[in-house]
Amino acid sequence: KAGVTQTPRYLIKTRGQQVTLSCSPISGHRSVSWYQQTPGQGLQFLFEYFSETQRNKGNFPGRFSGRQFSNSRSEMNVSTLELGDSALYLCASSLSSGNNSPLHFGNGTRLTVT
Amino acid sequence: TQLLEQSPQFLSIQEGENLTVYCNSSSVFSSLQWYRQEPGEGPVLLVTVVTGGEVKKLKRLTFQFGDARKDSSLHITAAQPGDTGLYLCAGTFRGGTYKYIFGTGTRLKVLA
Numbered sequence: 759k760a761g762v763t764q765t766p767r768y769l770i771k772t773r774g775q776q777v778t779l780s781c782s783p784i785s786g787h788r789s790v791s792w793y794q795q796t797p798g799q800g801l802q803f804l805f806e807y808f809s810e811t812q813r814n815k816g817n818f819p820g821r822f823s824g825r826q827f828s829n830s831r832s833e834m835n836v837s838t839l840e841l842g843d844s845a846l847y848l849c850a851s852s853l854s855s856g857n858n859s860p861l862h863f864g865n866g867t868r869l870t871v872t
Numbered sequence: 873t874q875l876l877e878q879s880p881q882f883l884s885i886q887e888g889e890n891l892t893v894y895c896n897s898s899s900v901f902s903s904l905q906w907y908r909q910e911p912g913e914g915p916v917l918l919v920t921v922v923t924g925g926e927v928k929k930l931k932r933l934t935f936q937f938g939d940a941r942k943d944s945s946l947h948i949t950a951a952q953p954g955d956t957g958l959y960l961c962a963g964t965f966r967g968g969t970y971k972y973i974f975g976t977g978t979r980l981k982v983l984a
Contacts, residue, residue, distance in 0.1 A: 863914030
């Protein structure tokens with residue numbers, strides 16, 4: 759069974775640009791969550807999608823947005839990039855949106871903003 | 873706002889030693905999970921604990937959930953270099969908005 763796939767693995771952008779990251783969940787998983795990981799803040803929850811609907815949202819500005827398609831694949835978009843957006847962006851899929859449903863993570867997209 | 877504190881932040885030990893990592897919160901967990909993350913990879917689930925006082929073993933790793941469900945510990949016996957990585961606890965809380973809140977992690981290095 760293929761794991762969670764995130765593309766691209768690495769990305770370098772300049773301030774003010776926008777970026778779109780992609781996540782393909784494990785087959786059959788309908789929930790996709792996104793996290794930002796930085797050395798100073800650790801893993802911070804961005805948002806969760808289930809059946810194409812945003813279920814939960816973390817404390818990030820509106821520049822961060824996402825969506826989920828009917829095949830459960832998800833994209834995350836960051837507009838007007840800032841230096842502080844440099845981070846590892848992790849996507850995780852799970853079977854359902856329940857509290858005990860374990861998360862299966864991809865290997866992330868490392869975004870560097872210069 | 874629920875917060876998860878992990879301690880210690882960093883740990884460097886010799887192969888064969890034992891260690892314990894802690895995860896604490898001021899709020900009651902609905903459930904708690906432990907993950908391990910290696911460089912260049914995403915976190916990988918180790919265990920899920922749900923019931924207060926629960927103890928789970930995974931080879932040389934022992935996970936304990938506090939009776940009050942506000943804390944958890946991970947104990948590694950006879951650590952090996954392959955145990956090196958970032959250990960993360962993640963909790964869900966009753967009435968919480970977020971699906972999972974992650975601790976800041978414990979970075980473990982086991983020296984051969």
